[in-house]
Each structure stands twice: as C-alpha cells, then as structure tokens.
Amino acid sequence: MQTQSRPLVSTSIGTRREFVSFHFGTPGAGEKIYVQASLHADEIPAMLTAWRLKQRLIELGNAGRIRGEVILVPVANPIGLSQHVLGQFLGRFELNSGHNFNRSFPLPAAATLIERIGGQWTQDADSNTRLLRRAVCKMLAEVKPKNEFESLRREMLIMAADADVILDLHCSLEATMHLYTSPASWPAVEPLARYLGASGVLLAADSGGQSFDEVHTQLWNEVRELLGQGTPLAAPNVALTVEHRGQRDVSYEFAQQDAEAIVDYLVYRGVIEGEPRELPPLNHPATPLAGSEQFIAPASGVVVYRAQVGAHLKAGDPVFDIVDPITDEVTTLTTKNDGVFYMRRAIRFVIAGAPMGRVTGAVPFRTGVLIGA
Ligand SMILES: [Zn+2]
Structure with a gap:
C-alpha cells in the first residue's frame, strides 16, 4: 500500500487541509478502481466501510492478490468534516458558498476534449477511450482551483476520471x-x-444534479454523440453511488458486511485474484429514478411513520401520519404505487412542504431535476 497526501488550496491563511488516498496493486496491471467515502461529510457509515475495506485491501495486497489498481479515499471531504455549527454537524453543503458537495461537478466540455485530441482519434474503440481518459485528466490538471472547495473536487476528479469503476x-x-x-x-x-443486498436501485441517465458518479457517464455520452458513428468509443466508466443505509447505521457489522461485498465484487471483476463468490439473488429489480415517488408534507406537525424503511408497500398503504396537537387533525399520507420505501427523513416534527421520503416505482412520471438538494 502506498499513501499519497495532496495539500488543498488554502482558502484562508493559516489553515491547511489535505486529500489523502491509499493506493493498492499496480497501475496498468488490470482494471483501475476508484473508491471514495463520505463526500457528504456527515455520512459516516461509508467512512467506516472504507476503513474496513482498507484493512482487507492491505491483507489482499500482502497476499499478492491484487491484479489491477485500487485507489481508496476513506475521507473524501475534510472540509465538510470540520463544519460544526452550534453543536450541529453540517457536512452536506459547504458553509462558505452554500454549494452541495455532490452537485455540479465540473468536467471539461466534450467539444473542447474532441478538439484537443484532434487528429489522434482512430478506428479502435479502446484506443479512443484511452485517449479520452488521458485528455480529461490532463485538462483537469491544468485547472487552477481558486479555493479549497474547487481544489478538493479537482483532486477527486483527477483520480477517478480514468478509472474503469468509480464507487x-x-x-x-x-x-x-x-x-x-x-x-x-x-x-x-x-x-x-446483489453482493451488497441492495433493496433498491435507482436508474437515471441524467438526474439533473451532475453528481460525482454521473458526470463521467454524461461526458462519455456527449463525446460519443459529437464524434458520430465513424469514431467508436468503448463503454463509459462504470460509476455509481452506494447509499449505506441511514446516517446512524454505523456499526462494525454493517461495515464488515459492506466491505466484504465490495471485495467480492472486485474478485468478480478479476481485480482481486480468487474464486468469485456465488451471486446472491437481486432483492429488488432496478427502477427508474423518475418513477420514484417523493412524499411532501402537506401540513406541519408531529411525524409518526407508519412504514419501516425497506418495507415493500402496496399502492394505498399508509407511509406516515402528521399529527397537529392543537386542532387534533391527523393527516395520513399513502403511497400511489407499489414499491420499496427506501429512504425517509430522520426528523419527527415537520413543516409544511418539507420532503419526507421516497418509494420506488416502476413507471417514470417525474421530469426535470430528479434528486433533492
Ligand atoms: Zn450523500
């Protein structure tokens, strides 16, 4: 294992943070895998999983079983980790700018990349893919970040942009x-x-949020469209966001289970030498993100959940009540579709208009920006 530490541009004199990555295996010896945890800094289950994964990768590296390259960043957001205001940990948005740490990731424009590569494009899809990845990393390295926030995002993009798989x-x-x-x-x-035992998989080609995982695929699609059929391009980087349950689900058991699932996946892909573990069944088929039902509180009051997270609901099942202790009114929200109640807010008092939770749905009906702030 090799450790790298890159200093971030300092926004304020007298302060300095760093972006630390752990490198396993040999670059070029197989697939490149990039894994980072807790880009939203207050999402700690991911960080504990990454820590367990690190221990496993050290063992596997010592046993000579890593065939490709794995980069692990267990603490992806040192800026957000330090944002504690009046006892509240605020790790989703940068306090200086109000920006969500995982939105509007800047990659170079497709047209500029195509121009930059110019006459080097060939008829070979793999060669073109290598050219594109190299050009993206080079252009990102030329960017001069103005502050710590931009610097952090640039570091993670440079490390991930030429990876085969981004987790x-x-x-x-x-x-x-x-x-x-x-x-x-x-x-x-x-x-x-399957290995993670996911109860929901939400698919979108463009969620409207330009989150870290999806900008890579989007760039690929844009380049492919501009190049036309005459210039082939291999499939884009495999990229995804894993939601390791809820914020309070920090336990050795979950971290162990999830880290092992990622190791199983790397064995399956051949990045780690070994016999792949038999694939468990898929808990729930993938569904369009545009089909997921988003509940908005119609009134203010005390929230009483009627459904547990992970529950398979039928259309018409109650999801939660809102109790107004002054008027005695109890408002019940029900689901319109069958699906899995995959996430809900952690609050128990709500104001009118607040988002409250989501249930998967097989039929797309939403348009525009599909993810929350
Ligand atoms: Zn997040």
Missing part, C-alpha cells in the same frame, strides 16, 4: 441499502447490487 460511498437519512447509477452502468453494477 462513491454515501448514506441516506434513515434508509435501507440502495444504489444510484445510470442505465449504461447498470449491467456492470448488478453483481455489486
């Missing part, structure tokens, strides 16, 4: 294990969904 480990509020990925990545992601 972005997060968690939700109160939730069951679920994944977000693109339809293009889904066939390659499916074995991991």
Whole structure:
C-alpha cells in the first residue's frame, strides 16, 4: 500500500487541509478502481466501510492478490468534516458558498476534449477511450482551483476520471441499502447490487444534479454523440453511488458486511485474484429514478411513520401520519404505487412542504431535476 497526501488550496491563511488516498496493486496491471467515502461529510457509515475495506485491501495486497489498481479515499471531504455549527454537524453543503458537495461537478466540455485530441482519434474503440481518459485528466490538471472547495473536487476528479469503476460511498437519512447509477452502468453494477443486498436501485441517465458518479457517464455520452458513428468509443466508466443505509447505521457489522461485498465484487471483476463468490439473488429489480415517488408534507406537525424503511408497500398503504396537537387533525399520507420505501427523513416534527421520503416505482412520471438538494 502506498499513501499519497495532496495539500488543498488554502482558502484562508493559516489553515491547511489535505486529500489523502491509499493506493493498492499496480497501475496498468488490470482494471483501475476508484473508491471514495463520505463526500457528504456527515455520512459516516461509508467512512467506516472504507476503513474496513482498507484493512482487507492491505491483507489482499500482502497476499499478492491484487491484479489491477485500487485507489481508496476513506475521507473524501475534510472540509465538510470540520463544519460544526452550534453543536450541529453540517457536512452536506459547504458553509462558505452554500454549494452541495455532490452537485455540479465540473468536467471539461466534450467539444473542447474532441478538439484537443484532434487528429489522434482512430478506428479502435479502446484506443479512443484511452485517449479520452488521458485528455480529461490532463485538462483537469491544468485547472487552477481558486479555493479549497474547487481544489478538493479537482483532486477527486483527477483520480477517478480514468478509472474503469468509480464507487462513491454515501448514506441516506434513515434508509435501507440502495444504489444510484445510470442505465449504461447498470449491467456492470448488478453483481455489486446483489453482493451488497441492495433493496433498491435507482436508474437515471441524467438526474439533473451532475453528481460525482454521473458526470463521467454524461461526458462519455456527449463525446460519443459529437464524434458520430465513424469514431467508436468503448463503454463509459462504470460509476455509481452506494447509499449505506441511514446516517446512524454505523456499526462494525454493517461495515464488515459492506466491505466484504465490495471485495467480492472486485474478485468478480478479476481485480482481486480468487474464486468469485456465488451471486446472491437481486432483492429488488432496478427502477427508474423518475418513477420514484417523493412524499411532501402537506401540513406541519408531529411525524409518526407508519412504514419501516425497506418495507415493500402496496399502492394505498399508509407511509406516515402528521399529527397537529392543537386542532387534533391527523393527516395520513399513502403511497400511489407499489414499491420499496427506501429512504425517509430522520426528523419527527415537520413543516409544511418539507420532503419526507421516497418509494420506488416502476413507471417514470417525474421530469426535470430528479434528486433533492
Ligand atoms: Zn450523500
């Protein structure tokens, strides 16, 4: 294992943070896998999973079983980790700018990349893919970040942009294990969904949020479209977000289980030498993110959940009540579709209009931006 530490641009004099990555295996000897945890800094189950994964990768590396290259960043967001305000840990948005740490990731524009590669494009899809990956990393390295936030995002993009597989480990509020990925990545992601025991897989080619995992696939699609059929390009990087249940689901048992599932997946892909573990059944088929039902509180009051996270609900089943102790009114929200109640808010008092939870649905009906703030 090799450790790298890259200093981030300092936004304020007298402060300095760093982006630390752990490198296993040999670059170029097989697939490149990039794994990072807790980009939303207050999503700690992912960090504990990454820590367990690190121990396993050290063992596997010592046993000479890593065939490719694995980069692990267990603490992807040192900026967010330090944001504690009046006793509250705020790791989702950067306090200086208000930006969500996992939205609007900047990759170079497709047209500029195509121009940069110019006459080097060939008729070989793999060669073109290597050219594109190299050009993306080179252009990212030329970017001069103005502050710590931009610097952090640039470091992670440079490390991930030429990876074959990008795993972005997060968690939700109160939730069951679920994944977000693109339809293009889904066939390659499916074995991991099985090993992780995911109860939901949400698919979108463009969620509207330009999150870390999805910008790679989007860039690929844009380049492919501009190049036209005459210039072939291999499949885009496999990229996904894993939601390691809810924020409070921090335990050695979950971390162990999830780290082992990732190791199983790497064995399955041939990055780690070994006999792949038999694939467990898929708990729930993948569904469109545009089909997932989002509950909005119609009134303010005390929230009483009627459904557990991970429950398989039928249309018309109660999801939660809102109790107004002044008027005695009790408002019940029910689901419109059959599906899995994969996440819910961790609050128990709600204001009118607040988002409250989501149930998977097989039929797309939402348009525009499909993910929350
Ligand atoms: Zn997150």
